[in-house]
Amino acid sequence: ERGLAVRDLVVRYEGAGKTATTAVAGVDLDVAVGEILALLGPSGSGKSSLLRAVAGLEPVAAGSVSWDGRDVTNVPVHRRGFGLMFQEGQLFPHRSVAGNIAYGLAMSGVPRAVRARRVAELLELVGLEGYGPRAVSTLSGGQAQRVALARSLAPEPKLLLLDEPLSALDRGLRDRLTAELHDILRRTGTTALYVTHDHDEAFTVADRVAVMIDGHLAQVDEPARLWRVP
Numbered sequence: 001e002r003g004l005a006v007r008d009l010v011v012r013y014e015g016a017g018k019t020a021t022t023a024v025a026g027v028d029l030d031v032a033v034g035e036i037l038a039l040l041g042p043s044g045s046g047k048s049s050l051l052r053a054v055a056g057l058e059p060v061a062a063g064s065v066s067w068d069g070r071d072v073t074n075v076p077v078h079r080r081g082f083g084l085m086f087q088e089g090q091l092f093p094h095r096s097v098a099g100n101i102a103y104g105l106a107m108s109g110v111p112r113a114v115r116a117r118r119v120a121e122l123l124e125l126v127g128l129e130g131y132g133p134r135a136v137s138t139l140s141g142g143q144a145q146r147v148a149l150a151r152s153l154a155p156e157p158k159l160l161l162l163d164e165p166l167s168a169l170d171r172g173l174r175d176r177l178t179a180e181l182h183d184i185l186r187r188t189g190t191t192a193l194y195v196t197h198d199h200d201e202a203f204t205v206a207d208r209v210a211v212m213i214d215g216h217l218a219q220v221d222e223p224a225r226l227w228r229v230p
């Protein structure tokens, strides 16, 4: 059993007093190695809670998260070997572009020459050759997200978790970057779980789409086979 297996997962937020929200209400989900799965649904449907629970950022009330058959439900975030990419504001503002991309590699003791090679390779992958020495503050929103993608791919994560990575960008740029992101994930063979509220984005980026409504998965299928809203 390879890849990600989520079983009967429940995420609950205890409110003040007796109000509690069940954000994820018993979800089963599999992502095969090399697959890109989009989690699509309206705001508040529980997508982010599910992704955060898979990452280990949110405690689980019930159920399990496994990778390659190993239960990682109680494994801390940094030991899961998963990568994360968020909407915005994730780069270190006082480091260069290269410094941002290389940060995790430096932390895990990858030698300087190897880091430099890897950084150059990743900059090329995201279409930012030569941007290594630049200050992060000089980047456009789209460029900053390319750098964030390069950084999250740097350690070659087993699974990349993306939470609305392009939602802060304007429509035209978002469309172009969605196609590019798909291409980059494919070329690197990255297994990905991609949260979005945008149909077009989900259909462009993913091999399969899981539609989430009120904490449940309403359907999981290839884009061409999903029910269409008339």
Ligand code: ADP
Pocket: 013, 021, 022, 023, 041, 042, 043, 044, 045, 046, 047, 048, 049, 050
């Ligand atoms: P989505 O990502 O689909 O927008 P979320 O997972 O963010 O959905 O939210 C699902 C539900 O959980 C919503 O009702 C939301 O208000 C609630 N929720 C999310 N985060 C918290 C939190 N930290 N504390 C309390 N309730 C939360």
Ligand code: ADP
Pocket: 094, 095, 096, 097, 098, 099, 100, 102, 112, 113, 115, 116, 117, 119, 120, 130, 131, 132, 133
């Ligand atoms: P910072 O000082 O911003 O933390 P550094 O400039 O020290 O970052 O670079 C961090 C890493 O990136 C190092 O491993 C270095 O080898 C690599 N690096 C630095 N500049 C470049 C560049 N222009 N192209 C590719 N790699 C670079």
